[in-house]
Amino acid sequence: MAQSMLLYWGSGSPPCWRVMLALEEKQLQGYKHKHLSFDKNEHKCAEVQALNPRAQLPTFKHGDIVVNESFAACLYLEVKHTRGVACDRGAWRVTEGRDDVAFYEWYVPEGERHDSALKRNKESLIAELKLWEGYLEKMGNGSYLAGKNFTMADVVCFPVIAYFPRLHCPPERCPRLMEYYQMLKDRPSVKASWPLE
Numbered sequence: 366m367a368q369s370m371l372l373y374w375g376s377g378s379p380p381c382w383r384v385m386l387a388l389e390e391k392q393l394q395g396y397k398h399k400h401l402s403f404d405k406n407e408h409k410c411a412e413v414q415a416l417n418p419r420a421q422l423p424t425f426k427h428g429d430i431v432v433n434e435s436f437a438a439c440l441y442l443e444v445k446h447t448r449g450v451a452c453d454r455g456a457w458r459v460t461e462g463r464d465d466v467a468f469y470e471w472y473v474p475e476g477e478r479h480d481s482a483l484k485r486n487k488e489s490l491i492a493e494l495k496l497w498e499g500y501l502e503k504m505g506n507g508s509y510l511a512g513k514n515f516t517m518a519d520v521v522c523f524p525v526i527a528y529f530p531r532l533h534c535p536p537e538r539c540p541r542l543m544e545y546y547q548m549l550k551d552r553p554s555v556k557a558s559w560p561l562e
C-alpha cells in the first residue's frame with residue numbers, strides 16, 4: 366500500500382512535516398518521496414505542476430488520487446488507514462489554531478512592528494496562544510492536544526508548535542505548549558520526520 370504513495374516535500378515546511386508525521390504514525394514508512402528544494406525553486410517543476418497547479422508542497426499522490434492540502438492528506442490517511450494514530454472525538458477542534466503567532470516576529474521587520482494594524486494582529490495572535498495554553502491547562506499534565514491520547518490533532522499541530530523554539534519564541538509566552546513540545550520531540554515518528562534544516 367505504502368509503495369503506491371508518493372509525497373513531494375520540502376524541508377522546513379510545517380505542512381509537509383504534517384503529512385510525513387501522519388505517514389509515520391500510520392506505519393506507512395515504505396512510501397515513495399521526492400525532496401525538492403524551495404531555494405532552487407524545484408517545487409515549481411513540471412512534475413509537481415502537473416499534479417498541483419498551485420505548485421506548492423506537500424503534493425501527495427496515492428495511486429490515481431492526488432491530494433494537495435496537508436490537512437486533507439492527513440484526513441485521507443485517517444480514512445484509508447484506520448491503524449495507528451486516530452482522529453478521535455474533538456480532535457480536530459484544535460486545528461482551528463493559527464500558526465502565525467510563531468512567525469510574526471520572524472516575518473515582520475522590527476521597524477514595522479509599530480504599525481497599529483500589525484499590533485492589533487499581534488494582540489489577536491497572542492490571544493490565540495492563550496487559547497491553546499488554556500486547552501492544555503484544562504486537560505492536565507501530560508495531555509496531548511485532544512486529551513490523553515496522541516491523535517491526528519497532534520499530527521496537524523505539532524509541526525507548527527515545533528517552530529516556536531526554532532524561531533526563538535520566548536518560552537514564557539506559552540509554557541504549556543513548550544511542555545507539550547518537550548514531551549513530543551523524541552517521539553519516534555517525530556524524530557523520523559524531523560526537518561533537515
Ligand SMILES: N[C@@H](CCC(=O)N[C@@H](CS)C(=O)NCC(=O)O)C(=O)O
Binds near residue numbers: 379408435
Ligand atoms: N495550505 C497548504 C499550504 C501549502 C504551502 O503553503 N506550502 C508552502 C511550503 S510551507 C509552499 O509550497 N510554498 C512555495 C510556494 O508557495 O511557492 C497545505 O497546508 O498543504
